[in-house]
Amino acid sequence: MKKTFYLTIILITCLSASCKKDTKSNNEIAPSKNGSTLDLVKDSVFLYAKEAYYWYDGLPSYAAFNPRAISGSDDLSALTKEVDAISQYKINPSTGKPYEYYSAAPGEAKYSFIDQGQVSTALGGTNADFGFAPLFNDVNDLRVKYVYPGSPADLAGVKRGYKITSINGNSNLSYDGSSGTHTQFVINAYAYSTAITMILQKADLSTFSVTLSAANYTINPVLTYKTFNVATGKTVGYIVFNSFTSGDNADAKLDAAFNYFATQGITDLVVDLRYNGGGLVSTAEYLDNLIVPAAKSGTIMYSSYFNDILSSGKASLLKNQVRRDPTNNQLYNYAQFDYTVAGNAINFAKKGTLNISRVFFIVTGATASASELTINNLRPHLNVQLIGTTTYGKPVAFFDIDINKYQLYIPELETKNSLAQGGYYSGMTPGSTTYPGVNDYDDVTKDFGDPTEGLLAHALNYVKTGLYSTTGPQIQGLSTKLKTFSIEESNAAAIKLVEHKFNGMVFDKKLKLKK
The missing domain is CATH 2.30.42.10 (PDZ domain)
Known part of the structure; x- marks a missing residue:
């Protein structure tokens, strides 16, 4: 019988990267344990990538990559350059560029990174x-x-x-x-x-x-929520959700908003994710379960796809990554987990009493990963409309890998919804054939929840009239903006300003032990 549990706080972390050097990874002879601590950390970063990285099959041999030759102005800079280099090997055939191609900074990783625990702290709230x-x-x-x-x-x-x-x-x-x-x-x-x-x-x-x-x-990830009576029998709920922080931080705040929506009898929902760069997968699941109709409980929400080393149970280095099961206080390591598709299918489990058939998501280039997962999971089950500009494009997730004092985040899996839809590496474009809605500028001149704010106004007008066109004044400064900023340029500028922020999807969902 398989057992499920949450990945939680790290209990055991090797104090020296050399604790990971006595094994072979992907049929390669492990490098020497001799060298500085930084050398050993560099080795570990590469060897973990050769085993756990979703696109590990595009990486060269250890000798050809030579991680110890990569240098930087300080240790973290050198490790970041190594992670960037790892990210550029596997080419996406649909674009001819690396899967982790980052248009704002070619050669740098779009998804992968390494830090000293800052992300885990922020995701805790x-x-x-x-x-x-x-x-x-x-x-x-x-x-x-x-x-x-x-x-x-x-x-x-x-x-x-x-x-x-x-x-x-x-x-x-x-x-x-x-x-x-x-x-x-x-x-x-x-x-x-x-x-x-x-x-x-x-x-x-x-x-x-x-x-x-x-x-x-x-952090209070719920920046505001309110309702609008737009027509007879039509009430719109609106919520700004800005970060997928931990359930301890986010769940009660989401519950308060959705309980209010239910008591107000909303007919349509607008979820504003325009600046939400992602966070914990478990919180994305929680939000989806608040939105999805009750009739969908028990059906597939999404599935996770790992590389063939993990899914075939051949991971060896991951035994060094140890977590405690809070339900029984036992220790388990990553190598004991079930990484098959069947073992990682998540079903909806409806929360609350809200029952709607249509949801609008407000999005921009800063809308990433767990936000996109939330949207993609609901597409087969509701009328999902997108309003704004093309999202970041991150259909992959990661769990943290601890190496000495560092935490390595590299994509280990791709997610797909119940119709096997995914692969949105170039983002979700509102108003396209795949993502119905309307493509328009972010209106930062108005406060959240202002019914005259450009993107929210689109949703309110659609519920009222069935059309996205709005009447009355255009967005403040729009005529000037059309002369200087295209939507694409506006999106690129927005992404640049948040590139130091976390954009990601941390895989903290329930995992199963292998039989």
Whole structure:
């Protein structure tokens, strides 16, 4: 009989990468255990990739790759360069480019990365930053796109839609390309600093100065939720969900919103994922179970596909990755898991009483991985409409691999829904044949939940009239934007500003032990 459990906190982590060198991986002789700690970590990164990476079959031999020859300005930089190099071998035949091709920075990994535990901390619901993020509304129009409740930015009165006219005394904040000096200045100031001073302009054109210091705060991934009565018998529920944090952090907040929707008798739902870069698979499952009709309980939600080394039970290095089962306090290692498709099919299990047949997802280029999984899982079961711009494109997920003080994240699996639909490596494009809806700019000049905000207005108008066309004023600044920013350029600029943020899908779902 197979046993299920959650992957949780790491209990045992090898203190030296050399603990992983006494085995052979993929029929290769393991390299020497001699060398510096960094050399051994580099070896481990490559050897784990040769065993667990979804596209391991595109990698060369250890000798040909020579991980120890890769250098950087510091240890983490060298390891990042190694991960980038690993990511570029396997070519996607539909594009002629690597599966991990990243248009904003060719040669860098689109999905894989290595860190020292920052992602696992953030997914637990804790951030240590300013609590806001910027977005180029136009080439010369930098705005605040969201603010987390309780963060330094929120406590200082910063709001979505405020225009940023100066940062640290510099008023030249125009977008000058993904590698431009001005663009990089903005990124460094808000993403890699512990203090920032800004001059902000409100909608009434008044300005004020604010100085923020980075601080720890607990993320509330539900930024807002509300309902709209748009026509007789038509009530729309709207929720902004900004991060797939752990269930301990997110589930109760989602329950509160969906219980409210149920009591209001909503007929349609709008889920705003426009800046949600992903997170934990288990939370994506939870959200899907809140949305899906009750009649779909027990049917397939999605399946996971691992490489043939894992699915055939031939993984050897993964025995070094140990986790504790919280239900019985026993220890298990990754090599004991069942990685077959049949062993990793997840069924819907309806939560709550909401019963709708149509859901709109608001998306942009910053909508990634667990967000896309949530959407894809529901496509066979509801009328799913997308509003916004093309999503990031990440149909793969990973679990963390611990090597010394580092955590390695490389795609180990691809997900597909109950109709075997997946493979959206180039993203989901609203208004296309595959993804019905409407393609339009993100309207960062309005607050979340403002019915005149461009993307939300599309959904409300569709529920009311059956059409996506809107009446009344166009999005503020749209006429200017059409002269300077195409939708594609706007999307690229948005992705560039969040490239330091986590975009991913951490595989923390229930796993089964092999028989």
